[in-house]
Amino acid sequence: MNLKALITGASSGIGFAYAKYLSNQGWDLSLISNNKERSKKAELNLAYKNAKFYTNDLSKPDSIKSIVNSQRIPDLIVANAGVAVNGPIGQLSADEKDRAYYLMCGGVIDLIEGFLPSMIERGNGRIVIISSIGAITAMPKSSIYSSIKSGVYAYGKSISAELKDTGISVTVSLPGYVRTSAHKRAGLDHLEKKVPNWMWVKPEQVVKETEKASLNKKTEVVPGKVYKITRPFLRFKTAIDIWKSITKRNQ
Numbered sequence: 001m002n003l004k005a006l007i008t009g010a011s012s013g014i015g016f017a018y019a020k021y022l023s024n025q026g027w028d029l030s031l032i033s034n035n036k037e038r039s040k041k042a043e044l045n046l047a048y049k050n051a052k053f054y055t056n057d058l059s060k061p062d063s064i065k066s067i068v069n070s071q072r073i074p075d076l077i078v079a080n081a082g083v084a085v086n087g088p089i090g091q092l093s094a095d096e097k098d099r100a101y102y103l104m105c106g107g108v109i110d111l112i113e114g115f116l117p118s119m120i121e122r123g124n125g126r127i128v129i130i131s132s133i134g135a136i137t138a139m140p141k142s143s144i145y146s147s148i149k150s151g152v153y154a155y156g157k158s159i160s161a162e163l164k165d166t167g168i169s170v171t172v173s174l175p176g177y178v179r180t181s182a183h184k185r186a187g188l189d190h191l192e193k194k195v196p197n198w199m200w201v202k203p204e205q206v207v208k209e210t211e212k213a214s215l216n217k218k219t220e221v222v223p224g225k226v227y228k229i230t231r232p233f234l235r236f237k238t239a240i241d242i243w244k245s246i247t248k249r250n251q
């Protein structure tokens, strides 16, 4: 039997690039996203016989339950699905915040914990969580997104330590700006012009570096040279001010 990967948010961007990468290595793929049209398009683009596409709204706990109850135990889980949630303090409704938290944090935990007991019993497997550089730097007007990504980062680091000696590795990836449809979908298209070219990383690069880190059992990875170099300075005020001025948002 082929190795099996379950990737959430595989219809576009980083998730689709991950699916493409693993398809070239002969993996069986379970690919989950929400929008039927985009899922169908991704299926045609991937054109890979060992991939199965599913549509589920991962901001709902029932979707995670049905995935855990129906899928073969994965050898690799890539918890990637997400949206760019933005808005100044107090702008998001309670419902918007709940959905975003579940999609990118609570649901990621439920998905992983749904499969972990069987993976531990089997004694092997890998987990990859796509967080964000926003987990470790200030993101004005995206404070909710930043807090969600911090939450899932903390969770990933903690279970990575807890799972030591079980045969299961956990890697949290912290990408900076990645050229995907995420910003456009969130109404942040102006960032594509405003953020300089050197700050953008390709989804394929994120996948390459994240897979390498996961195979090497690293707990975290910051893809892209520019982010690796700047990471140690991100907590300093001057760096935050520079970051803010480069990435200043209209909304």
Ligand SMILES: NC(=O)c1ccc[n+]([C@@H]2O[C@H](COP(=O)([O-])OP(=O)(O)OC[C@H]3O[C@@H](n4cnc5c(N)ncnc54)[C@H](OP(=O)(O)O)[C@@H]3O)[C@@H](O)[C@H]2O)c1
Binding pocket: 008, 009, 010, 011, 012, 013, 014, 015, 032, 033, 034, 035, 036, 038, 039, 056, 057, 058, 059, 080, 081, 082, 083, 084, 103, 104, 130, 131, 132, 133, 174, 175, 176, 177, 178, 179, 180, 181, 182, 183, 185
């Ligand atoms: N792009 C960046 O600059 C950047 C930087 C750091 C971290 N990230 C993180 O990277 C991950 C992937 O984002 P991306 O940039 O590749 O964006 P993307 O191209 O917009 O892809 C997002 C994926 O998540 C899926 N998704 C969104 N909401 C969903 C829901 N409710 N249920 C199921 N699937 C859902 C989308 O599926 P549908 O087709 O159904 O919408 C799509 O497949 C996210 O977690 C994001 O926070 C992105």
